[in-house]
């Protein structure tokens with residue numbers, strides 16, 4: 406039996422963040438940091454922006470003999486509820502980061518994290534969630550569209566996507 410535990414990330418998760426990030430972005434290097442040092446600094450920057458908006462997922466595996474093991478930090482979500490979007494001309498909840506380790510994809514962890522981002526944005530009284538996704542990161546684009554993120558403008562190789570929370574039918 407496996408149990409999925411969603412919790413706030415802490416400073417000590419930095420090493421796991423780096424490992425998970427590098428695993429998750431294999432094949433998508435055009436849209437990601439490549440050096441461990443940059444990924445570490447990125448984690449520190451995220452924690453400074455909005456610490457309470459950074460979440461991670463641990464997997465608890467229980468065997469029939471009641472032993473259990475924990476696979477820590479298989480996914481991360483970094484929300485920033487203090488982000489001023491010049492495109493929306495308002496403070497939004499920005500998703501700076503979301504990723505799931507490859508071996509744990511396709512079982513709903515990404516969905517759990519998006520739903521957490523929505524809860525967090527509502528709690529922080531934001532109307533919109535915004536993010537930027539690489540133009541050829543088709544899997545992520547399909548994933549966001551499924552959650553009713555709308556494609557907005559392109560900037561270089563990035564596409565901006567927005568989800569309206571309070572007025573979900575606005576386009």
Ligand SMILES: CC(C)(COP(=O)(O)OP(=O)(O)OC[C@H]1O[C@@H](n2cnc3c(N)ncnc32)[C@H](O)[C@@H]1OP(=O)(O)O)[C@@H](O)C(=O)NCCC(=O)NCCS
Pocket residue numbers: 429430433503504505506509510511512513514515516517536537538539542543544545547548551
């Ligand atoms: C995008 C990502 C976070 C999705 O995580 P996940 O845990 O696999 O997502 P889920 O299992 O919750 O899937 C949710 C839905 O999205 C769909 N989806 C997920 N991956 C998909 C894919 N490759 N192609 C099409 N749809 C996909 C699933 O079909 C699922 O829908 P369903 O419930 O109707 O079957 C994950 O693929 C990832 O980490 N990608 C690499 C990092 C990245 O690109 N991050 C985004 C940067 S902007």
